Amino acid sequence: MRVGAMGYFHNNIRPSVAKLLPGTKSWPSLVLVVLAAGLGMGLFHSFRQLPPLWISLLLCLVSLPLAWKWRHGVLLTLAAAAFSWGIWQAESRLAVHWTSARTFSVEGRISSIPQLGGRDYRFQLTPERWSGESPAGKHPVILQIHGSLPELPVVGQRWQLQLHSEALSTLPKSPFADLDRKRFWEGIGGVARIENARLLPPSLWNLGDQIAAARQAVLQATNMALDRESAGFVQALSVGVGNQLSPEIWQVYRDTGTAHLLVISGSHVAVVAGLILWLVQWGWRRIPWLVTRWPAQMAGVLASIPAAWAYASFAGMQIPGERAAWMISAAAIAWLLGRSHQAWQGLALAALLIVLGNPGAMVDVGFWLSLGAVAALVAVGYGEGGWRTLLRSQWAVFIGLLPILAGLFGQISLVSPLANILVIPLVELLAVPLALLGTLLALMDMEWLSRILFRLVAVQMDGITALLSALLHIPFAQVRTGTGRIWALLAATAGLSIFFLPKGWPGRPLALLGLVPLLVPAEGNTNFELRNLPVQSGMVLFWQKAQHSGVVTANLWKSATRREAGQGLSAVLQQKGLTRVSDWVRTDISTPLPALSAIHQWGPPGARNYPQNIGALSVCRANASDAPAGMHFVDLGKAVQPCILSWGAGPDLLILGDMDLATLQRFGKVGSLSFRQVKLAFAPASFVTAERAFLAGLMPNAAIHYAGDDPSGVWSWQNRHFVQSVSPVRAYWQIED
Structure with a gap:
């Protein structure tokens, strides 16, 4: 019901009766102001290292005289001011210092929807009072908390918690999304485990307590x-x-493509605001004393503003709800002042205010999906017709967001318009x-x-x-497009943009041709590619050669490590446009959660089936008929052995399972391998100093990486050598403990 409050304001616009100040008509429009500020903030987010704040402030001062003589010069000033605002906000977050392995108490309010995983809750806490034992220095704005609680946690509740601080590196990471950057801008500067908890009684005079x-x-x-x-x-x-x-x-x-229906979207806020607007008008007209002193329409419009904000707060103040509340407020205030108002202006103002409150919203996918959907609806005039408008609006949202969804998630839903x-x-x-x-x-x-x-x-x-x-x-119904295909995304964006040309423009149906680049199957990678995924102390290696792909896992014993491994593998499969891998080698019986879909499985002989009934495990042995494509098992001549895989004629690559020093010494006596030819080797981080020293002496020409200790990386086979993708310089938001 997006036509609720917004539709009322749009259909009841009165001519402007407010006198503007002399000369104000020459000032840039609100949309241009927002675009200028957005350009400055977007330029700031393109930096991986923080520029000096004084440079942007100096640019603001230099551009002020220009804005005085040339009114559109104010856009340059606004862009420089937005750039400076981003730097200042980032520096304030970098001032936070967090120390791990400390026990302290804190009183705070739950600021995110608690998620239940097993017996533990995970949520964000906004601290209000710290104990004397808390880590020294500037405290984080938000803490990421996990652990058990005696009562059901709800957003807005106040708790007194005894916590044990943990390293920030324990937070999950993903190759599919820059979670470090997202947490940095959300203000999450610390992570802790609950040791004791007590729910604080609500205060009758605190609005947050009443909402909770x-x-x-x-x-x-x-x-x-x-x-x-x-x-x-x-x-x-x-x-x-x-x-x-x-x-x-x-x-x-x-x-x-209907997940937006299960979250509090802008339409939910519009329903509440529109309902309150109608109810206030209905009741107001039945009291003559009120009608003679204040018009019922004005009373209803005025009441819709707090109604929108009250429900947005009640629903957790998510980005779509906040955006809708700002748009409704802007439209209502414009109507009350007698000024004309367009939906584009409300959308631009909402985007500006959200970004000013949290500059990191500009790098949040949800922010752009929400704004893109509303922009598509505004472009086709949603709410100005019947079922034909509904049909056209859903096509507009589908087409407008299709390149974004394909580029970010590697798949598109062709049934999304029909489903919506x-x-x-x-x-x-x-x-x-x-x-x-x-x-x-x-x-x-x-x-x-x-x-x-x-x-x-x-x-x-x-x-x-x-x-x-x-x-x-x-x-x-679904088409997997893969990610990283820039040419296809650009071609699709150019083609689909024809749909948003003015009505009557010839050739608008040709916009559907923009789907063609995304539907072209992605070319297989002809070179061997290997990825080391960061999963704390575990080992997860993903490899791909032509149409074959596989995973090698080890040491995924901790529940957090298993969940992180499952998330990382799912993200890689989405990036590659894959639904499953061809081969899965488990060097032990640990496995990611949820269990990875695979055709074949390997593991140590005699191992029991995993509790989730994955299936029987076969033996890692040489000349195995079902070995992964291009790989070979190394046989140590023992009935029970860890999995050891080689790749290439040299061999050029070795992947070792968890083993002790005696097993490594037997491995060094294998006559079928030329260890001096090995160029790249991977082993679990559980290898101790003596085992690592022996392995380094065994393969003097190899680059040895211990999964769990080393950061993520990508290696490809080019010109008979392994080439590692150059990792970018550590960004300012990648805070170290």
Whole structure:
């Protein structure tokens, strides 16, 4: 229901009655101002090392006289000011110092939706009071917390926690996203484990405490009325908490391009603001004393502003909700002042204010997806027609975001427009209002009515999920495009931009030809490529040669390491446009979580099946008929041995499993290998000093890397040599412990 409050403002614009100051008409428009500030902030984010702040400040001072004589010179000043603002914000975050292995107490408020993994909760905490034992120096703005709690945690709750600080390197990393950069700009400057916890009582005079109490009441009411999965649907649509939905359900919505329906989007905020606007007008007109003193329309518009912000805060103040609240506020204020207002202006103002509050939003994928979707809707005039407009708007969102999704995630959903057309009316016109009404009744202690509405929402969402699952069985519902194909993305962007030409422009249907570059299958990599993925103390090596790919894993014993390995492998497969690997070599019985899909598996003989029933393990031995393509097992002549793989005629590459010094000495006596020819070798980080020294003497010409100690890297086979991709210089946001 995006036509709620915004549609009212758009259709009830009055001519401007406000007198502008003399000469103000020559000032740049709001859109140009935002573009100038965005250009300055974007230029700042292109630097990996912080420029000196004085240079940008000097540029601001130099450009001020120019702006006085030439009004458009103010754009240069704004760009320099935005550049300076980014540097200052980064320096304030770099001033934070974090020390690991310290025990201290802190009082703070939960600022992110807690995620439950096993028995531990993971969430972000905004500290309010530190104990004397806390790490010295400037304290982080946000802490990443994990551990068990005695009660259900909710966003906004205040807790007193006894924590044990951990190294920042324990936070998961991914080759698919720059998580270090994202955490830096979010202000996450520390990570800690919970040792003891106590929930602090809410304060009647604190708005944050009251919002947290209301959220907790809704969560408890839905959990009492429904099973876990059904309650998860209601919570996602009402308060933005989707952690009770299974990964399989999220996957269905992501694969059909409808995952935005399970988060608090701008449309949810517009529904609430529009409903409050209508209710206030309806009630105001029935009190003559109020109508004679203040128009009902003005009262309704004024009431929509706090309503939008109240619900955005109640839903966790996510970027789409904050963006919608700013847009509604801008449109309402313009209407109240009697000035004309366009959606582009509201969108530009919302983007500017969000980026000023958090400069790192410009490098957040969610920020651009939210703005891109709204921009596409504004471009086609969403809300100014019936079902034809709905159809056109979904095509606009699909086409506008398609190059971004293909470039970032390596896949596109061709059923996304159809899925959104079928599902959006059901969710936004039925499920969301029912969920919000049930939430209101639950807060008013009308339990039996809220249970009925919650059940209706759950039944409806179960049907929608079944419908989306059926759409995924349509041939070519999803197309994997791979990532890194810049030429295809540029060609697709140029072709699809034809769709947004003015109405009546000849050849607009040719925009569909922009899909062709993305649908061309990615060429296979003819050279051998090897990736060392960072997974703490474990070893995960991903390799690819032509159409063959494989994974070698070891020492994934810790639960955090297994989860990080699973995330890293999933990201690499998405980057390469793969659904599964050809070969999987396990040098022990540890495995990533979730378990990687593979055709073959290897491991030490006699090992028991993994608890998740992955399957039987075969023997790592020479001349194995099912060995990975291009690789060979090295046989030490023992019934039980660690996996050792060689590649190339030299051999040029050796990958060793975990072994002791005696096994290494037997390995050094293998006559079939010429160790002086080895150019690249990998071994687990569990090798001790004596084992590493022996291995270095055994292969004097090899570059030996110990997975778990060394950072991630990529090696490719070129001109009979391994060439490592040059790692960029450490960026300012990659904070060391």
